[in-house]
Amino acid sequence: MIGRTSLIAGLSALVATALAAQLLTGCGSTDEGTTAPAVAPEAPRSLDKGLLLALSQFEISPEGKVLPKPGPALVEILTRRDGAWHSQKIEDEESNVFHKAMVYTPPGKAPGILTLGGNAGSVKLWRRAESGFDAEVLWRAVFGGEHNRMRDVEVAPLIEGDASDLAIATHDQGVVAVLRPLAGVGFQTIEIDRQKDTFVHEIEIGDLDGDGVLEVYATPSEPNRLDGTPQSGKVVRYIPGKRQGRFVVADLGTRHAKEILVDDVDGDGRDELYVSVEGEVEDSHLKHPVEIRRYEAGTDPAAGAPIAAIEDHLCRFLTAGDVDGDGKREMVAAAMKSGLWLLRPPHDPKKAWSVTSIDKDSSGFEHASLLTDLDGDGTDELYVASDDQGEVRRYVWTGRGFARQTIFKRPVPGSVFTWNLMPVPVDMVK
Secondary structure (H helix, E strand, O other), X not given: XXXXXXXXXXXXXXXXXXXXXXXOEOOOOOOOOOOOOEEOOOOOOOOOEEEXXXXXXXXXXXXXXXXXXXXXXEEEEEEEEOOEEEEXXXXXXXXXXEEEEEEEOOOOOOOEEEEEEEOOOEEEEEEEEOOEEEEEEEEEOOOOOOOOEEEEEEEOOOOOOOOOXXXXXXXXXXXXXXXXXOOOOOEXXXXXEOOOOEEEEEEEEEOOOOOOOOEEEEEEEOOOOOOOOOOOEEEEEEEHHHXXXXXXXXXXXXXXXXXXXXXXXXXXXXXXXXXXXXXXXEOOEEEEOEEEEEEOOOOOOOOOEEEEEEOOOOEEEEEEEOOOOOOOOEEEEEEOOOOEEEEEOOXXXXXXXXXXXXXXXXXXXXXXXXEEOOOOOOOOEEEEEEHHHOEEEEEEEOOOOEEEEEEEEOOOOOOEEEEEEEEEEHHHHO
């Protein structure tokens, strides 16, 4: 297997770092105390959509302790029927981690569950079969460095209007590629960037300048440092439809970002770029908190507008949606230790965003979160993998705040890292 030892070492270090992060001081929320939300009402007895969780899983000792030894890459599928949540799995012995799992439909073919694996860097499409799920390999690559990881993907019409193009980020040679379906003959890989000893963590797609041609945004940085010391990085843009290569849109100096969001959160009809700039730790104390910065088309790369500061070291999930059904969008930021935060854009763009705590008793190294409307009532629910607590949770807006419900519980908290959450039609997986 390609580079399995390297990935085991990397994932083992992540487990150790996640445990050590609990000892950091100065990384709590800006409020004192911890107040859990009210208990949410039960979801409808059956839902037409479920959740895909992309995971790395770890072995558990006979004493019930999490061991820094990863198992096969894992997708968990959570669905609700007859008043209960049910779980099923897809495992891949070829890899130790699935960084993302999502629904994907190639042109003229049945939809499947697309997975991004490492350390056998592979993109696979899984479909229901009689004895589980069968995989079709769309792309497998060796990049030439220590790691071969497919890290993130988004789907959009990027080249010649094909809505099934896949923009993919990888570790550790800074490869960004477009994977294009070809009529009846597989997929074409178009490498649009490569940078030696570079990790690309995130892909987002949008149209900041409003010209109708989609842009691809990515977050290259120096190889991961797990001790909180400075790690430089940038946010860059590509425009495949115009054959335009790497352009720096956010220069973060000695800091970096692993999470970005491109969306029209403020409702002005034009996408914005939001960058979660990671904090810095010095001598086990928080030196610089997480900053969420906003960039519009043409913003000076050194001049992103800060919209929130979160007293935490990491914030690796930003998700947007309409939590209260008023037709306006909000953002949720999921920080590593300080919990979940609701960010609301102001009515007056000259004023500050409001930042309020949703739940301080929710945490995780990635802290994967998703705003989506699984129950079809027109209002987004918030789904969160609270890995430190060993739970997958559902939050709903009550009119005064969020109420929480646990929909899945693990026997041993911390036994998985959840890298991503995505919706899936139940008909695809039953």
